Amino acid sequence: MSDSGISLSFGRGHLPLRLPKGAEAILIRKRTLQKLPDPHATIAGVLREPIAAAPLSELARGRKSACILICDITRPVPNGLFLRPMIETIVASGIPLDAISVLVATGLHRPNLGEELAELVGDPWVLENVRVENHYARDEAACVDLGFTRTRHTPVRLNRLFVEADLRIATGLVEPHFMAGWSGGRKVIAPGVAFHETIRTFHSARFMEDPLAVQCNLIGNPLHEEQLEIVRMLGEIYALNTVIDEDRDLVCVTFGEIIASHQAAVDFVSEATHVPVERRFSTVVTSSAGYPLDKTYYQTIKGMVTPLDILKPGGTLIIASECSEGFGSTEFREAQARLVELGPERFLATLKAKSLAEIDEWQTEMQLKPMRLGKIELFTTGLAGEDRRLTGVEMIEDLSRAVERSIAASGDTAVAVIPEGPYVVPRYAG
DSSP states (O other): OEEEEEEEEETTEEEEEEEOTTOEEEEOOOOOOOOOSOHHHHHHHHHHSOBSSOOHHHHHTTOSOEEEEEEOTTSOOOHHHHHHHHHHHHHHTTOOGGGEEEEEEOTTSOOOOHHHHHHHHOOHHHHHHSEEEEOOTTOGGGEEEEEEOTTTOOEEEEEHHHHTOSEEEEEEEOOEETTTEEOSGGGGTTTTTBOHHHHHHTTSHHHHTOTTOSTTOOTTOHHHHHHHHHHHHHOOOEEEEEEEOTTSOEEEEEEEEHHHHHHHHHHHHHHHHEEEESSOEEEEEEEOOSTTGGGSHHHHHHHHHTTGGGEEEEEEEEEEOOOTTOSOOHHHHHHHHHHHHHOHHHHHHHHHTOSSOOTTHHHHHHHHHHHHHSEEEEEOSSOOTHHHHHTOSEEOSOHHHHHHHHHHHHOOOEEEEETTGGGSEEEEOO
């Protein structure tokens, strides 16, 4: 084995990757983005000069209440940098602290509580001074029924706290998303604070099997189009979007009208994230991007889907994910059990037969994509016993040996290595 000096994002640190002798590593990273020299000053600037909107101080004037959405713990959003200045600006414009709420856009994920909530919010002052709540997608009474989208007849029910606020602001992280194209912006609303029926509708096979429902694509993407329609049904909404680098440092922040400010952040990060690659590989080694995205096997599937454009048919995709919290939800476990029992083709047939997806089975459906193309191997320290079998993929104990076996089987010594997993989108440009 040779010391390649390469490491993969893994948990809160990095996992060294030693390649076999003779292996040629092709390292695939997004283009280096310049860190903001003064993030606080930049945030203050975008709040004063938003995109397609008046300054936040003017937006808040004359309003009675405000609700700010934040992503849940699965997204490393630097909430601690911007929440307090946003809230202080809103208060200075006349909205009292007790009329301001911060709502965690959990979607169908579990709530973030206690120390985890404190970590997520990132500022004790915010927790002490404003109402901070989690969204519960199964609580029908907490949601407002807005009817149906016109295009695809998706039922639209959203969190009452957000819908009924005078001033509505979504905040988030713009990164590649393997179904909706890009995260952030409109996605923080739906699925972020949507009722389970809304979420399960546009996560059904009708949407998920659409060839345009892929990472980094917004044009014709059915999930994105439904999200935009939901935003328009709601009316006036603003958004603060962030972009971070591999060190989780802020490199871009936008604020303004929700669609325009999100598009500006997408435009900023798109070129850096899309990495053209001149060939396809029989061996691809990637990660689940480390903490917090690799907390569960559920989130790990994102890292399996993102690099598929550069994996040769029949090749081996090797992924490292800590899975520090284990498998994922009970519903996801049940979906994986059905996949293992039925096999990919029969499992997919059951999905196509219904219009409303079962909770979290859409992630299992996404796992079918790499399973159709090649072999998946997983290195993890957080799964044991039955959980390992229910992944439906091959478990490995040694990354280097797995690479060696893949090279021996294919005869191809070139190995694509993607340290930051799904935050980087390699694109075959041969």
